[in-house]
Amino acid sequence: MVGSSLPEDEAMDIEKAQDLIRRIYLERDKERGMERTLLRTFQELAELSDAISKERGMEYIIDEVADVFAWVISIANLLEIDLGEALLNKYNNACSRCGKTPCKCLDTR
Numbered sequence: 001m002v003g004s005s006l007p008e009d010e011a012m013d014i015e016k017a018q019d020l021i022r023r024i025y026l027e028r029d030k031e032r033g034m035e036r037t038l039l040r041t042f043q044e045l046a047e048l049s050d051a052i053s054k055e056r057g058m059e060y061i062i063d064e065v066a067d068v069f070a071w072v073i074s075i076a077n078l079l080e081i082d083l084g085e086a087l088l089n090k091y092n093n094a095c096s097r098c099g100k101t102p103c104k105c106l107d108t109r
């Protein structure tokens with residue numbers, strides 16, 4: 001996988017990632033509040049979009065993907081949502097709409 005330089009068992013799982021971001025940023029996230037945290041997430045997504053469309057290079061793009069993910073985790077932390085559980089509930093081993101793996105939905109929107 002591109003961007004993966006760690007052995008499989010050392011790669012961060014969702015729970016560890018959420019705990020890490022919580023420990024690093026929860027107090028800052030609370031001070032900032034949801035509205036501005038959402039705004040920062042949009043800004044990071046725009047930076048990722050820019051990095052991809054302007055072909056800034058894989059290293060830069062990987063960095064931006066990590067940023068976007070970290071900001072989404074911050075939103076989940078502010079709402080006290082367990083991301084691992086949420087993902088498992090919504091995508092329980094299959095597409096949340098058609099129930100197939102891989103997805104067999106006719107549209108790709």
Ligand SMILES: [Zn+2]
Pocket residue numbers: 095096097098099100103104105
């Ligand atoms: Zn589907």
